[in-house]
Amino acid sequence: MTIKNITILGSGVMGHGIAQVSATAGYNVVLRDIKQEFLDKAMGKIKWSLDKLVSKERISKEEGDKIFSRITPIVDLSNAVKDAEMVIEVVPEIMDLKKKVYAELDKVASSEVIFASNTSTLPITEIANTTSRPDKFIGIHFFNPPQLMKLVEVIPGEKTTQHVTDITLDYVKSVNKQAVICRKDVPGFIINRLFIPLVHEACYLKDRENLTLEEIDSAFKLNLGFPMGIFELADFTGMDVIHKATQEMYLRDKKVINPHPLVEKMFEEKKLGQKSGEGFYKYSDDKYERVTLSEELAKKCNPIQLVANILNNAAWLISNGASDIEEIEKASQLGLGLKKPLFDTAKQMGIKNIVNELNKLANENGDFYTPDSLLVSMQ
Numbered sequence: 001m002t003i004k005n006i007t008i009l010g011s012g013v014m015g016h017g018i019a020q021v022s023a024t025a026g027y028n029v030v031l032r033d034i035k036q037e038f039l040d041k042a043m044g045k046i047k048w049s050l051d052k053l054v055s056k057e058r059i060s061k062e063e064g065d066k067i068f069s070r071i072t073p074i075v076d077l078s079n080a081v082k083d084a085e086m087v088i089e090v091v092p093e094i095m096d097l098k099k100k101v102y103a104e105l106d107k108v109a110s111s112e113v114i115f116a117s118n119t120s121t122l123p124i125t126e127i128a129n130t131t132s133r134p135d136k137f138i139g140i141h142f143f144n145p146p147q148l149m150k151l152v153e154v155i156p157g158e159k160t161t162q163h164v165t166d167i168t169l170d171y172v173k174s175v176n177k178q179a180v181i182c183r184k185d186v187p188g189f190i191i192n193r194l195f196i197p198l199v200h201e202a203c204y205l206k207d208r209e210n211l212t213l214e215e216i217d218s219a220f221k222l223n224l225g226f227p228m229g230i231f232e233l234a235d236f237t238g239m240d241v242i243h244k245a246t247q248e249m250y251l252r253d254k255k256v257i258n259p260h261p262l263v264e265k266m267f268e269e270k271k272l273g274q275k276s277g278e279g280f281y282k283y284s285d286d287k288y289e290r291v292t293l294s295e296e297l298a299k300k301c302n303p304i305q306l307v308a309n310i311l312n313n314a315a316w317l318i319s320n321g322a323s324d325i326e327e328i329e330k331a332s333q334l335g336l337g338l339k340k341p342l343f344d345t346a347k348q349m350g351i352k353n354i355v356n357e358l359n360k361l362a363n364e365n366g367d368f369y370t371p372d373s374l375l376v377s378m379q
């Protein structure tokens, strides 16, 4: 089966970007949303993005026009999927809504059509089992913004065939992205399982060690090789996204995350980060201002608790057959912008020290911190 025609359901933040990268790779794309005005807005954004590439001489005007002409906005669902070989669903992260969308879709899409969901946190198998084709259902998790981010997590559900996984991997490659397979449909997949708990852990570290945001962020960025501080990264991502992911992941697995109440509080107070002008830090105007971080500030913070947290979750992914060290490093580099391999940092700090830290945290704060058996065996 070769894919030529792709329908994207949902034209919001992610959907319009996935439409653009697919059209750029030569696919015929139908972009579907529930209202024409949403599609008009999405097409406007795609045009703006392509024009920018033309003005930077990354593509020619003709190429830009050709890419744009490959995307057809359609509201009517049957019409939107009539030629599709693959449907990528990018509707809001609400389980009931996704199930409703798939129930409608299942009725109108031919039985051969592959369903791929861009969900960040919802279980693939559970959604797949509500359709008539769980064998042709797969997770395809692009990162924001899809036009720039290289990583795509591919998550086969319990019944997804190898053939469908292979077709999905080919598609990811064809749109010039790098796939990492999450071999088990676990809450948070790979990147969110590493990143979301870290935000909570950074809040605990601040309380426990009485540190400032800037001290923690300096150590996180300058000592661990992240592109920015963890609080900066949280503000950049948005506390609405982090809160929602926390809820979904924690609902399904209490071991993945130790929720810190501040995250929910900030969400309720609409301190969403850069997008609302205030998150952990305050932002003026629309312009993104970097927080001032320094080696001096970094010296005040020992980030071992953060390393212990991310490493324990990485080890969990390996112990549970969802991933391996190489794939986790690749995902972290492409999805989190990590410049220094995670397990290199861990070895530098000493796996034994990390296991000791986790045992100490477990004694003081509960079983959540119990070190994974893999880490214990690596000491």
Ligand SMILES: NC(=O)c1ccc[n+]([C@@H]2O[C@H](COP(=O)([O-])OP(=O)(O)OC[C@H]3O[C@@H](n4cnc5c(N)ncnc54)[C@H](O)[C@@H]3O)[C@@H](O)[C@H]2O)c1
Pocket: 009, 010, 011, 012, 013, 014, 015, 032, 033, 034, 035, 038, 090, 091, 092, 093, 094, 101, 118, 119, 120, 121, 141, 142, 143, 144, 241
């Ligand atoms: N925003 C992110 O950073 C990000 C990153 C990775 C994955 N995701 C995932 O992508 C999905 C979409 O997120 P988003 O941020 O693009 O949301 P969004 O709210 O920006 O866009 C969702 C779009 O879906 C449309 N929609 C609703 N019902 C629909 C239907 N029945 N058919 C077609 N379209 C419909 C909405 O009108 C809206 O335009 C979610 O599952 C989310 O978890 C988001």
